[in-house]
């Protein structure tokens with residue numbers, strides 16, 4: 667269970683969402699979602715498969731347009747931005763995908779250098795080198811710097827994927843199912859890393875997960891998407907202390923086999 671985090675700034679909303687709606691044909695996925703992410707906070711978004719968690723994250727990162735509602739990220743309304751402004755904003759929002767998607771033909775070093783060459787064109791080779799060492803040290807994998815992704819375990823690849831997202835120093839991290847497909851011990855390590863990233867790099871984060879052990883250990887707050895809306899939110903206990911059968915089923919699925 668996570669301790670109360672004194673570093674969250676509840677005066678500063680880094681993401682603010684109001685009345686967000688999104689449908690595909692006549693299937694309404696998000697039916698008027700309100701959500702705030704505060705600076706320094708790790709917010710967990712829970713929900714069964716197909717409830718619209720990924721759609722939410724895609725709208726936040728400007729990959730999908732909302733049908734209705736307001737989505738403000740770092741003070742900017744995402745769907746009102748011109749393509750160049752959106753590109754600039756995206757550099758401040760790190761997206762850690764489910765399958766870390768490293769480039770197999772590049773070493774760990776080259777995987778981390780690639781986004782810097784592309785997006786930080788003024789950075790000298792020496793600065794890039796220092797940044798890569800700093801970030802790799804931060805995720806505990808400096809020793810893997812010259813290895814190929816194929817030589818790493820699933821958990822290590824996940825760490826490098828997170829490192830690659832961190833390399834551009836994002837203010838917000840979006841983690842999509844960070845522990846999916848990992849064994850329980852590696853899950854614990856990734857959960858610890860997510861908390862470490864929050865502390866060391868001062869990031870705010872949205873973590874999408876089905877894994878309640880992950881939710882409980884990384885979430886300062888959690889919200890549960892049920893039938894297109896956040897119907898439960900608060901601490902882990904506040905979310906799950908309910909007679910709502912839909913919520914109980916979600917809990918039982920995780921802890922009772």
Ligand SMILES: Nc1ncnc2c1ncn2[C@@H]1O[C@H](COP(=O)(O)OP(=O)(O)OP(=O)(O)O)[C@@H](O)[C@H]1O
Pocket residue numbers: 690695713714715716717718719720721722
């Ligand atoms: N581009 C799209 N076109 C049509 N339907 C879509 C599109 N993207 C998502 N959907 C539908 O929206 C619903 C929510 O999808 P989403 O991927 O957000 O679910 P999820 O909660 O992330 O699920 P999971 O936990 O399985 O990843 C699904 O029914 C999906 O089929």
